[in-house]
């Protein structure tokens with residue numbers, strides 16, 4: 001059984017995240033999407049809201065599940081016997097950050113391997129922070145996020 005964990009803030013989930021989920025679900029037997037809650041970070045959506053959004057969106061994939069993590073990701077997945085950590089990369093900027101993160105995770109837990117999946121070209125501009133900014137000005141985000149998320153953003157910025 002090949003199981004991978006795909007961690008992130010998902011604040012909110014975008015079509016870019018779902019593209020990674022869709023492609024990873026075809027590669028791995030099981031995929032666990034890990035919604036991270038970091039007390040140092042400020043989120044627009046609460047942990048419960050992010051888990052609810054991601055859970056609804058991954059419903060079509062029977063081998064994809066969702067968990068909330070408020071501790072170190074490497075500890076969290078190791079406890080679940082998952083050795084593969086999947087991260088999406090949009091470009092060099094993402095890669096240099098992700099590379100450093102993977103080095104830190106490797107130093108913390110050498111048995112865990114980080115795998116990078118490049119974005120499909122049509123999603124490379126999608127970034128949760130930019131989408132939130134656009135939504136805060138009531139801009140059209142319908143080509144960037146699923147309808148469920150577009151509605152959640154409208155409700156937040158009403």
Ligand code: ADP
Nearest residue numbers: 007008009010011016017087088089119123126
């Ligand atoms: P974090 O706050 O940990 O960066 P994000 O929710 O922003 O979490 O992203 C989770 C993962 O999804 C990260 O690996 C990120 O690089 C990846 N990701 C985000 N948007 C895209 C996209 N448009 N295409 C590919 N990967 C993406």
